[in-house]
Amino acid sequence: MTPLTEPAIRVRDLGKTYKVPERESGLRASARSLFRRQTKDVVAVDSIAFDVQPGEVVGFLGPNGAGKTTTLKMLSGLLYPTAGEATVLGHVPWQREKAYLRQMTLVMGQRNQLVWDIPVADSYELNRAIYRIPEQEYRQTLDELNALLDLGPLLTKPVRNLSLGERMKCELAGALLHRPRVLFLDEPTLGLDVTAQRRIRGFISEYAARNDATVLLTSHYMADVEALAERVIVIHHGALLFDGDLAALVARFSPHKTVTVDLEHPVDHLDRYGEVVSVDGLRATLRIPKGEAAAVTARLLAELPVVDLSVTDPPIDEVIDTVFSSGDEPAAGGVPVPEPERVPEPEPAAV
Amino acid sequence: MTDLVVLYRAQFKTTIASQLQYRGALVIWIIGLILQPVIYLSVWSTVAESRGGNVDGFTASDFAAYYLTALVVSQASFTWIMWEMEYWIRQGNLSPLLVRPAHPIHQHVANNLTFKLLTMAVVAPVVVVLTFVFQPNWTISAWTALAFIPALLLAMALRFAVEWTMASLAFWITRVNAINQLYFVVFLFLSGFVAPLDLLPGPVRSIAEWLPFYRMLGFPVELLLGRLSPTQAMVGFGAQLAWLALALVLLNVTWARGVRQYSAVGA
Numbered sequence: 001m002t003p004l005t006e007p008a009i010r011v012r013d014l015g016k017t018y019k020v021p022e023r024e025s026g027l028r029a030s031a032r033s034l035f036r037r038q039t040k041d042v043v044a045v046d047s048i049a050f051d052v053q054p055g056e057v058v059g060f061l062g063p064n065g066a067g068k069t070t071t072l073k074m075l076s077g078l079l080y081p082t083a084g085e086a087t088v089l090g091h092v093p094w095q096r097e098k099a100y101l102r103q104m105t106l107v108m109g110q111r112n113q114l115v116w117d118i119p120v121a122d123s124y125e126l127n128r129a130i131y132r133i134p135e136q137e138y139r140q141t142l143d144e145l146n147a148l149l150d151l152g153p154l155l156t157k158p159v160r161n162l163s164l165g166e167r168m169k170c171e172l173a174g175a176l177l178h179r180p181r182v183l184f185l186d187e188p189t190l191g192l193d194v195t196a197q198r199r200i201r202g203f204i205s206e207y208a209a210r211n212d213a214t215v216l217l218t219s220h221y222m223a224d225v226e227a228l229a230e231r232v233i234v235i236h237h238g239a240l241l242f243d244g245d246l247a248a249l250v251a252r253f254s255p256h257k258t259v260t261v262d263l264e265h266p267v268d269h270l271d272r273y274g275e276v277v278s279v280d281g282l283r284a285t286l287r288i289p290k291g292e293a294a295a296v297t298a299r300l301l302a303e304l305p306v307v308d309l310s311v312t313d314p315p316i317d318e319v320i321d322t323v324f325s326s327g328d329e330p331a332a333g334g335v336p337v338p339e340p341e342r343v344p345e346p347e348p349a350a351v
Numbered sequence: 352m353t354d355l356v357v358l359y360r361a362q363f364k365t366t367i368a369s370q371l372q373y374r375g376a377l378v379i380w381i382i383g384l385i386l387q388p389v390i391y392l393s394v395w396s397t398v399a400e401s402r403g404g405n406v407d408g409f410t411a412s413d414f415a416a417y418y419l420t421a422l423v424v425s426q427a428s429f430t431w432i433m434w435e436m437e438y439w440i441r442q443g444n445l446s447p448l449l450v451r452p453a454h455p456i457h458q459h460v461a462n463n464l465t466f467k468l469l470t471m472a473v474v475a476p477v478v479v480v481l482t483f484v485f486q487p488n489w490t491i492s493a494w495t496a497l498a499f500i501p502a503l504l505l506a507m508a509l510r511f512a513v514e515w516t517m518a519s520l521a522f523w524i525t526r527v528n529a530i531n532q533l534y535f536v537v538f539l540f541l542s543g544f545v546a547p548l549d550l551l552p553g554p555v556r557s558i559a560e561w562l563p564f565y566r567m568l569g570f571p572v573e574l575l576l577g578r579l580s581p582t583q584a585m586v587g588f589g590a591q592l593a594w595l596a597l598a599l600v601l602l603n604v605t606w607a608r609g610v611r612q613y614s615a616v617g618a
Contacts, residue, residue, distance in 0.1 A: 076450055080614045094614065098452040106450050113447040118368040129361030130453045132354055158372075 007051035008089060008182055008214040009075065015083035015238075016045040016070050044070040046238035047084065054181075057208050057215040059229030063324050067238040068218040069108075072184045075216070076106035088182055102131055105180040107188055113171060114159045120170045121155040124177060131178035138177065144210075145173040148203050165196035172200065176207060183208070185217040189224055201227045222317045236324060246316065254319045257293040258312045259286045264305035273300055282307075287314075358453060362461035370465055377466075381473050384426050391545060392418035392485065407550055415487035417547055419478055420572045425544065426474050427503055428510040428567055430463055433531045436518035440613065441525070449610065456515065456606075463511065490577045498584060502571040505591040510567040512598035519602070522609030543569025549578075563594040 019039045045067040052058050062068050073079040075086060077093035077100065086093060091100035107113075114123040128138045146152060149169045154162060162170065172188065188204065189197040205228050208215050219225055225232060225246070232249055234242040242249055259274070263282045270276050273296050274288035288296050293311060300306060313319075370377060395418075396411040404410060409417070439445040448455040517534055521527040539545050541555075542564040548556045559565045570587045573579050579587065 073446075078446055078449060078614060080611065096449070101450060101452040104450075106447075108446075112444075115365055115369060117372040118365060122365060122368055126361045126365045129358045130451050132357070132452075 005054060006090070008054040008056070009050075009052035009086070009216065010088075011051070011071075011075070011084070011086045012049050013047045013084035014045060014049070014071070014074060014081050014086050015043070015047050016067070016074060016079065017082045018042045018044055043238050045074070045081075045235075048235060048238075048240045049084075050233055050240065050243055052214055052216060054214055055208070055212045056231065057205065057217070057229050059225035059232040060216055060218045060235070061225060061232055061320060062218075062235040062241075066235050068235060069186055070238075071235070072106065072186050072216065072218065076104060076184045077101065078106070102178060103180055104182040104184065105175040105178070106184045106186070107172060107175045108186045112159070112167075114167075114174055116160050117158055119156050119158055120151070120162075120174070123159065124155075124174055127174055127177050133178055137179075141177055141179060142173075145176060148206055149173055149199070165192050168192060168196070168200065169203075172203065179211060181211070181213055183213055183215045183217075185215065187218055187220065189219060189221055197221060197224065198227075204228060222315075222320065226316060234320075234323060241323065249323075250313045250316060250319050253323045254314050255290055256287045256314060257290055258314050259288050259293070259297060259300070260284070260310045260312070261286070261300055261304070261306050262308040264307055267304055355457075358457055359461055362458060363465060366458075366462045366465040367469070370462075370469055377469065378473070381470050384429070384470070385422060385474065385477055388418045388422040388425065388544070389481065391421075395546070396485070409547065409550065410488065412486050412488035414547075415481075415485035416489050416576055417572060419481055419485070419487055420575055421544060421568060422478060422481075423474065424503060424506060424568050424571050426470060427467055428507045430511055430514045432459055432463075432511075432514050433518040433521075433527070433534075435459070436515075437521040437527050440521045445613065449613075459515070460511070491575060492577055495575050495577050499571055499575040502574050502588065502591065505588070505595060506567045506571050509563060509591055509595045509598060512595060512602050513563060513567075516598060516602045516605050519605040519609045522605075522612045538564050538567075541565060542567055543572065547573075560590075563590075563598070566591045566594055 018041070020042050022038045022040045048067075048071065060068050060071070070079065074081050075088055075093050077096045080094050089100065089103055091097055093100065114120060115126065124142065127133075128135075133141070146155075149172070151169060151173055154166050154170055159167060159170065168188070176183075183204075185204070189200050192200065201224055204215065204217070207213060215228070217224070217228065230245050232242070232244070232246055233240065234249070242252065244252075258277070261284050263284065266282065270279070270284055270286065274286040274292075277285040277287050279285075286296075297309065297311060300309065392414055395406065395409070395414040399406050399409060399411045399414060405413075439448075445455070448458070514534075517531070518527075520530060524530065541559045541562055543559070548559050548565060548569050551559070559569075566587065570579075570591070574584055574587065
């Protein structure tokens with residue numbers, strides 16, 4: 001992770017603007033569009049820049065439509081950007097050189113890469129041929145993946161007979177047979193139950209550590225990001241909003257501290273101290289502006305019959321929610337440029 | 352080269368296993384494949400008999416020989432890539448194939464050849480049975496039988512390359528099926544499938560000989576049955592090779608541009 005080494009992923013002013021057909025409703029508009037197609041520009045990714053060092057695991061956050069998947073697709077070579085440049089392991093991704101494709105993997109949560117009708121193990125054999133994995137290395141990797149993910153009984157089943165969680169495990173293992181040095185994971189835990197999510201998370205961090213792999217992952221589940229990534233990149237409306245570690249994200253975007261007090265007996269007018277979030281018996285939770293936290297805590301201890309008191313940062317979900325709903329503050333690195341039209345207003349952050 | 356051998360061996364294993372999963376669908380496909388030429392054969396035999404034994408020199412058993420050979424050639428050369436490609440592109444299923452270090456065409460070549468191999472096991476005995484039913488007038492000599500093999504292989508390669516190129520239009524056109532339909536009508540007519548080209552008006556045959564469709568079906572059939580002079584045979588091979596070369600160039604160009612287009616609009 002020394003900044004002296006060449007970054008594994010290097011992104012500069014990368015942008016993607018889609019041209020989408022636009023048409024008013026109604027018969028007359030339909031007829032007109034027969035002759036002249038109206039298109040409008042939709043900015044999906046707007047001049048973002050960042051570096052990822054080899055071996056780093058980075059969480060890529062943003063609400064739906066923020067441009068996460070578009071960015072991952074550009075970095076994995078599926079999409080041509082409309083502006084800027086990027087290199088991954090020294091290759092320009094969208095040139096799709098075989099030397100590059102052999103070293104990276106793209107896992108999209110809802111996309112199937114395994115062959116639907118045949119046993120998982122047979123699909124893996126096909127991958128072995130496509131990625132030209134030497135027999136011995138293949139056995140070894142498969143054994144390792146098997147041990148980490150407990151694939152044993154699944155390997156002989158046709159993919160269509162697997163449950164969603166089982167399939168995701170097999171998809172992930174299949175995507176890693178060639179031991180990629182860079183992993184792009186788009187919602188790898190989408191739709192999985194909590195146990196399966198935890199399992200996949202554990203596996204990803206284990207794989208990254210063992211192979212010194214660089215991972216860029218998007219997820220709707222904050223737990224994924226908290227467990228896996230020390231560093232997060234937040235994008236919103238296609239622009240970079242924040243790039244740094246999780247603690248710094250909270251420090252920067254959460255203006256509040258949460259103070260929880262246990263009291264000896266009920267007390268009135270707790271709202272003198274701050275915003276009362278909840279009162280549950282003798283336990284009260286207050287939200288206090290960060291700058292006043294020390295002073296208010298001192299007052300609480302001096303003036304009230306306090307049995308126990310704790311000061312915490314609000315849950316990361318809440319912080320992210322604040323970030324996304326508050327909006328368009330420019331980031332340190334990314335410079336949002338005023339553009340003709342933005343991506344449609346995203347849904348509320350589902351983090 | 353050895354990489355390709357390894358790749359194809361693995362692809363074949365996968366496609367055979369996949370296709371055997373759907374034996375029922377396979378049988379229905381085969382029935383369709385067999386019925387089409389048998390219907391043409393029945394119609395033309397009936398016409399021949401009602402005209403006192405022949406149509407422009409084609410007797411019922413000439414038609415039988417023509418269509419049973421056409422059955423084998425069309426079974427060997429037909430592809431379904433135009434429908435499959437549209438599905439791949441529209442559903443986004445092409446994306447995972449593009450981030451692999453192998454050209455998606457290999458998967459399709461393997462898929463196609465596997466299907467041919469599996470169905471040939473049914474088509475061959477059916478042809479034998481139909482031989483007894485329709486009593487074809489086989490006029491096959493040693494040299495035509497020998498020449499038939501490269502002509503058939505070139506017909507397969509040519510049709511695959513042309514139809515893959517046509518299929519690539521799906522990158523630009525969302526509803527490419529209309530074009531596919533038009534292509535097949537033209538193919539049926541000018542390839543010599545609906546009627547042997549000798550039965551069509553002279554100018555039509557001349558036009559057909561300049562186009563690739565006849566080289567995909569009618570040419571190998573007529574070659575095997577000894578209906579072509581050695582000169583016509585040589586010209587035919589030349590035309591097959593020339594069309595194949597052109598089709599391969601077009602295939603490469605449209606594929607490269609198509610993928611670029613796909614990547615531009617949102618893979």
